[in-house]
Amino acid sequence: MNVAEYTRYDATGLAEEILARRVSPAEVLAAARAAADRVDPHLNALIETFPRPLEYSADGAFAGVPFLIKDLILHAAGVRNESGSRLLAGRYVAQADSELMTRFRRAGFATFGRTATPEFGFNATTEAVLKGPTRNPWNPGFSAGGSSGGAAAAVAAGIVPVAHANDGGGSIRIPASACGLVGLKPSRGRTPAGPDFGMPLHGLGIEFVVARTVRDCAGVLDAVEGPDCGAPFNIERPGLRYSNLIGTPPRRLRIALSTRFPGSAPTDPDCVAAVQKVGRTLEQLGHIVELATPDYHADSLSESNLTLWTSFLAASAMGIAGALGRPFDPDEVEACTRACIAHGMALKALDLERALAQMNDVSRAIGRFFGACDLLVTPVTRMPTVPLGYLDQNDDTLDARGWCNKVFDYCAFTSLFNLTGTPALVLPAGKSGDLPVGVQLAAPMGAEATLLQVAALLEQALPWGQTLPLIHASRG
Incomplete structure (x- = not known):
């Protein structure tokens, strides 16, 4: 299997080829390594490749499929974790797998490296001082997004079909x-x-993957979903496998469409156009599409984000320093991280209680909204992806509030669903010049099946795989 052949397959397709013994796991991994050697010097998406893949189950659904893990939250036994920060650089090696890593191994993924992240994941771009900027495969002067920008650049450029x-x-x-x-x-x-x-992050954080196809999202969710021992939640499990459900069209849905959220600035016309295109397509597919925007207090969202993020960063930084047996050195973190840590250290217990109450208020408002509709379609960010340097986490002119405002002004449509805990899915439905523009589908709690069913329909109606990025492993 050469590199060009390798990049034509998604994870499900590669797994089928390996299972049928038309190609061996070793051949597939060699192609993935060759792809990485070909494109990563132009992207800076990878921060480490391993001399051999981490141990995995040969009986898993994705047995032998090359895979990468993001250098944040998840731990793999024997693998360094740096979280994009000089505070951790070269100082911590995980002693055990996190549960999700155990499930990735059980699924058969052949993990052979780590991907870049901004410092502690608190940025909508991936440009950590520790490792430098990750570049967008479609246009290397622009951001690959964050904080999973290394993972996304690697998948888009053909290094792997799916990544943590x-x-x-x-x-x-x-x-x-x-x-x-x-x-x-x-x-x-x-x-x-x-x-x-x-x-994680007071309930805002959630683990999964980025992928090229809806069926890969469904298949990986089948492989890793469900609570682990001692988990605080045990939400309703799907009655059927997601991989089976995406072959069944959903019932006729009532779908809301919104291109501007409370308190946000106007949205770029290219982002609006992508949402409108998806809305028209869903109408053509027989669904009811109406203009409707959730009604919630924008100040509650922004204030709770500020408190929850800065308190988590402060606790993380102090915890890391303590675990390493050394005092916290503020010079080992970027300027905006430092400002956020200082803000978090100054918070009181009542501040956190107030943030959790605001989180509850917003969540209840979104719950009521979804009582009247099945899905909400929105932009992902307020503008297409930004040039490198626009979201500078080492900008010493910004305090904690200034940094939070800048980040969440850009990603005006995403953080709401972290606060509520409800699922949301992005599809590449539009373009802005040479750059992709995604559209977000959001749903009530536990409704991943509906999201994936609708996404599968849109994948057929608006196929997005015909054009490859400028930087892609198949280009030689």
């Missing part, structure tokens, strides 16, 4: 939009975060 990612404010969906991929943020509790975390 996580999402605390849009970090799966923003890079999926920027790089022309499918990105699902599952419901809170759908995928495991243990044993290191019960509710």
Whole structure:
């Protein structure tokens, strides 16, 4: 299998080829390594490749399919974790797998490297001082998104068909939009975060993957969903496998469409056009599409984001320093991270209680909204992906509030669904010049099946795989 042949397959297709013994896992991995050697010097998506893949089950659904893990939250035994920060650089090696890593191994993924992330994942781009910027395969002067930008760039450029990612404010969906991929943020509790975390980022964070196809999202969710031992949530499990459900059209749905959320600035016309195209397509597919915007207090969303993010960053930084047996050195983190840590350290217990109450208020409002519709279609970001340097986490002119405002102004449509814990999925439905523009589908809690069913219909009606990025492994 040469590199060009390898890049034509999604993860499901590669697994079928391996199972049929038309190609061996070793051949597939060799092609993945060759793809990485070919494109990563232009992207800076990978921060480490392993001399041999991590151990995996040969009986898994994706046995032998090359895979990459994001350098944040998830741990793999014997593998360094740096979280994009000089605070951790070269100082921590995980002693055990997190539960999700155990499930990736059980699924058969051949993990052979780590992908880049911004410092502690608190950015909508991937440009950590520690490793430098990850470049967008469609246009290397632009961001690949964040915080799963390394994962998204690697998948879009053909290094792997699917890669681990996580999402605390849009970090799966923003890079999926920027790089022309499918990105699902599952419901809170759908995928495991243990044993290191019960509710990462106070419940805002969730683990999953970025992928090129809807069927890969469905298949990976089948392989990893469900609570782990001691998890704080055990939400309703699907009655059928997601891989089977995507072959069945959903019932006629009532779908809301919104291109501007409360408190946000106007949305770029290219992002609006992509949403409108999806709305027209859904109408043609027989669904009811109406203009409707959730009604919630924008200040509650922004204030709770500020408190929840900064308190989590402060606790993380102090915890890391303590675990390493050394005092916290503020010079080892980027300027905006430092400002957020200082803000978090100054918070009181009542501040956190207030943030959790605001989180509840917003969640109840979105719950009422979904009582009147089945899906909500929105942009992903307020503008197409930004040039490198626009979201500079080392900008010492910004305080914590200024940094949060800048990040969440850009990703105006994603963080709402981290706060509510409800699922949301991004599809590459539009373009802005040479750059992809994603569209977000959001649903009530636990409704991943509906999201995937609708996404599968849109994948057929609006196929997006015909054009490849400028930087792609198949180009030689």
